[in-house]
Amino acid sequence: MNTLQNDGPQRYGVLEQSQSTNEVEKTCESVRQLGYGVIDGGYSREQLGMLASAFDRAQAAYAAGHGGVDALRSIDEHNTIRLPLANDPVFLELATNSGILDICSRLISGYAVLNQQNGIVNPPYGKPYNQGAWHRDLPYQHFVSSRPLAINALFCLDAFTLENGATMVLPASHRQEAFPSDHFVTTQALPIAAPAGSFIVLDCMVFHSGGVNTTARPRRAVNHVYTIPLIRQQIDLPRALGDDFTSDSKLRRLLGYDVRQPESVAEYLAARPKKS
Template sequence: MERSDPPLDFVGMMQADIPKRYGVTEQTQSSSDVERTCESIRQLGYGVVNGGYSPAWLTLLSEAFDRAQGRHSLEHGGIDALKAIDEHNTIRLPLAYDPIFLELAANGKVLDICRQLISGYVVLNQQNGIINPPNAKQYNQGAWHRDLPYQHFVSSRPLAINALFCLDEFTIENGATMVLPASHRQEAFPSDHFVTTQASAVTAPAGSFIVLDCMVFHSGGINVTARPRRAINHVYSIPLLRQQIDLPTALGEDFVTDPAHRRLLGYDARQPASIAEYLAGRARKT
């Protein structure tokens, strides 16, 4: 078959897509969505990646979220009791209520990102359902924070990664997550001027993850729509960091048998309760 040259307008378009540069001898390569997200997190502190879920699966997850919200409220004193401690817009550890949330926590793309960015073994530090209430109501994620709060240091590699799953589309109107780009590189919280001039809203379609270096400052935006905006937050960390809730104890010894899931949930990184238990663990490693 005779080879034909590409049209000149196509060649020009391809050349226009390559940023001009000079004096450059080294360049980062990123060819997949996972690699591009990792590069964005390294440079800016955040990125967005598609979770790879079908609309039918998202419907199942949405139904499970609403059930978990009702069950969580029922088991912990009701909505008024949760309001009294500002916990009425949070579902703690939804994977305890439905296995679909464990499936979400074990998303392959997110775990690949964690493995590329975090050195060594990755543990699920926490999973929480997050509800940004409608009609511009205040909620506890609407203030600037790091997901390792009260910490003012930087590290050469992330100690933890935040993966916020967008159960609903994140828009400006419904309170898209706000970030301070590259603030994971600075120890102190930026000046008020920087915050007001440089804060960026991260919009994302339903079914995607907003992935953050846990040291980047971020906050929930204001939801001015008539519907709540729902998300499921995950923090993955090195096992040196204490889990928000002791997952093996909370879930029970027989919650999962799959070795990969047990490792993810921290069953293999528990703190020894005695010298004898510590020594037994050492013996298993030799």
């Protein structure tokens, strides 16, 4: 009997095989196996232009609202915009991208909560910034899990290139507890080039870093972290946004309204579902 296949890669002795038939499934498989993947966000050129303008407005307003650029620079926050969705609905729409939420529903057991949204600027002319060091998006943790605890969806507002500091990853490092040796990092680090409008999707336990931007223009991105409900949000979104921010039950769940910490025993008991 001929056990070789006529379609796809040749193999034998294979009894089981994963299936990936669309872009979401292909991205999920890549994240599971390698810790990263890239998927198109589905935005038109006009929509990307609107997002870019909104980003630049948000950056200026953020600095003005928090003491100015120098004050933010003194705490190494001048290249970050925390929680832009609180002030512009275009960023809320970005956080609820249907493809990304589909990926989260497939990779994260139960349901996902938006842990954080941050605008990120990789500055020009090779200047250092706080995402340029190797890290996990669940930092200080040295363990692995059989399923993702958190997913990073980095939206590329500008194209990510080798010249402007494309994100670097250590493939499959989400499967290893310890940070790899310097030799491994030096020889195996992989830059992820991605077009504007795409999302770089990471298992949050994969080690990654921002590359060096040697161009004359800043490289802009919007980072999202989606986690299992057990993990505390970077910023208490329900408190920051207010209880009347939305009445949409699915959106409230995504933003963490269903997992708020009770302030008393009475509040805890009141939130318990009644048995029929």
